[in-house]
Amino acid sequence: MTRYIRRAAAFCVLLLVALLVNTAWLQVLQAPSYGGNPANRRPTIARYERPRGQILVGGRAVTGSRDTGEQLRYERTYTDGPLYAPVTGFASQRYGTTFLEHAEDAVLSGTDPLVAGLPLFAAGPRARPAGGDVVTTIDPGAQRAAFDGLGGRKGAVAAVEPTTGRILALVSTPSYDPAELSGNGPAVAAAWARLTADPDQPLLNRAVRQTYPPGSTFKVVTAAAALEAGVVRDLDARTWSPDPYRLPGSTTRLVNEGEGCRNASLRHAFEWSCNTVFAKLGVDVGAEAMKETAERFGFNDSGLRIPFWVAPSTFDASADRAQLALSSIGQFNTRATPLQMAMVAAAVAAGGQVPTPYLVERTVRPGGGVVSAAGSRPLRQVMGPATAARLRELMCDVVTDGTGGNAAIPGAIVGGKTGTAQHGVGNSGTPYAWFVSWAQGARDLSPRVAVAVVVEDAAARRGDISGGGTAAPIARAVMEAVLRTPPAP
Template identity: 65%
Template sequence: MIRCIRHVSAVGLLLLVALLANASRVQVLNSEEYGANPANRRHALAHWAQPRGDIYAGGVRLTGSVDTGEGLRYERTYEQGALYAPVTGFASQSYGTTMLEDTEDASLSGRDPRLAPLPLWGELTRSPQPGAQVHTTIEPRLQEAGYAGLRGRKGAVVALDPATGRILALVSAPGYDPRELAGNSPKVRAAWQRLLADPDQPLLNRATRQTYPPGSTFKVVTAAAALSSGVVEDIDAPTVSPSPYNLVGTRTLLRNESAGCADAPLHTAFVVSCNTVFAKLGASVGTEEMARTAAAFGFDDEGLRIPAPVLPSHFGSRMDAAQVALSAIGQFDTRATPLQMASVAATVANGGIRMRPYLVDRIADRSGETVTQTRPEALGGPVVDGYTAQRLQEMMADTVRVGTGRRAAVPGALVGGKTGTAQHGVDNSRKPYAWFVSWAKAPDDRVARVAVAVVVEDAEARRSDISGGGSAAPIARAVMKAALADGEGEPGRDRR
């Protein structure tokens, strides 16, 4: 009898060891495989088991959570619909997360270890902390001005604080209402399919994830390269620039939309937007120096995040003289996001210092106590020296005062800008893109308060844009007016 008990005990022990070994295999060796299995709903159930933290702009709450009483208990809500969709993105129980809902998911869901009252608290309690507050850099008044300006049209608006890199407005149109994608009902699936099938691509964030030929707005970069390289020493001295200009090595004649461009000084050519002068300058500066200057302004930067990744803008480094001439006027293969062109204007306004753009000002716990704060950061050394920056500011200011950008003028403020009309499509058959980049400062400001880039797709950007009567400049003007009327700017910041 005792021997039988021993045998049974030994078998039982072997079975227990086998059970423990199998449990260890499932929980340790194969945990990632089972965790990633689409049939495993534990992560989803845990993820939506408590309200998410909220996203704010200017102290205004942009998001919320509602208790559905279902397995995926808390569903995301959005207070402003499409207005802030390019900022918040969406958090969907069916289709995942985008923009800040994605990059700040650990904080919003309470999984960020910085939210724990004690180190390793989450690991010990096996429970997340309440979701954090994500406070953005967006100024509601500027966001609303850009959104209203683009209503009914395709395009984007970006506004930056030149001195810090804070993103003050981030608008993309047409947009979508993230409330339509929050849950997991058949209506959500129908909305998703409708948005994907829409040829206007409302889910595309045109401000950061779409590049366009920048047209004549790129002449800001070309002027900087010409001055920095010494090709131009005096902005008021005549240039040897025939009109029309024969692109080197080709039979193609480049012409102007404006009169008086033959041998025009850089200053005049900038103000009235002479293609021939800038194309010849691009060829004279050369591909290597043009590419270096473009890179210093942020082109071809594949690592920029705001914190969501930004699609790189492109200039290129292998071009012949004719190609670099076209690139110098923002055509050929030159491509830029609206964020990139806003950064170009901001860099000029900031005396040649390029600041890293950022969208998250601070993260706070549910009581409002700051957990982490973003600090402004300069991206390398000066893009251009102070003298060159002043000459660029002077030319941009005269463009608004007497040139092609007059419709961007704001009474009582100093405004600098540059218009752009970018051709596209086969044989330039489609309606051109209308661009405007600018900055504005109040009389007592030492540094410009805001820099803005606007692009309008398929605009009626014919000669009216060249004369300053186009689609983009009035939108930029509205955003700049909102910035100049919005108090004294960032608390504690000395602009004088």
């Protein structure tokens, strides 16, 4: 009898061991395949069982969560959705996440271990903490001024604080309401189909994901290269530049929209945007020096994150001298995002140094504890302080005496550069109207804001040398909004 009991006990132990082995096999070795199985809805249900954290602008939440009472319980909501869409992106139960909703998803969804007060006890979806909040650097007044200034036109605005790299405005139009994509029903699918089929591409973030020929605004970079290389030593000396200028090794003649560019000084050429002068300066500086200067400003950098990815701005110096001349006036293969051109203006405003731009000031736990903070940003030396001072002088001249008068702000020091970029087959497209600028208030020790504006469908006349009539007023409104705001502590 005892022998049968021992056998039964051994069999029970064997069954228990088999059960434990099978459980371990399922829970440890097979868990990834089950977790990633499209038929497994448990991770998705867990993801939406709690409210998502907030994205804050100027201390106010511009996002929220709505209890639908359905299996995927909480759905994302947005305040002023079209205004902040280039910043927040969307968080969709059907189409995933973009921009800050994607880059900061771990904090917002509460899956980041640092969001929980006691991470070791936060394992598993049942113990998942509420989402943390993301505090942005955006100035709500500047954002609104940029959005209203663009109106219904296609274009973008980027504004940064020159000394810190804080992004103060990031606007792209036409925009869309991210709330239309939040759920997973038929209305969301219809909105997605409409937005993706729209030829104006409202889902495209033109401020950071679209590159344009920067046109004459790139002459800031070319002027810096010429001054740093010693090709120009006196702002008022003649540059010995013919008008028209025959591109080296070709029969193509480059001309100017305005008068007085023949042998013009750098000051006059900068004020009135003489193509011939700057094309020749680019050739005189040389391909390598032009490329090095452009890259110090941030061109050809494919690794910029703010925290989401920014399309690289490009300067190609590998072509022949004729093409180098065109690249040096912001045409040919030279391409830039509005954020990149805002950083060009910021480098001048900040005395030749430029910090890495950033959009997130800090992330915080639901209780208010800081998870991470931006802190001080590394500085990149773009040019010498003397060169920056001379460029500030030139940019101020553009506003006071040149093509950028529409950007002037009473009582403030404003520097700017206008630009009209040709594009399309045979330059047949409507020129892009550009303006880059910076402003310093009467009581400020240094410039407070640098701005870049591009308008794709500007109604600018060909006779206009630059985008001063279309883009400059938008930049002025953004700069005024920032100067009215007390400086950040």
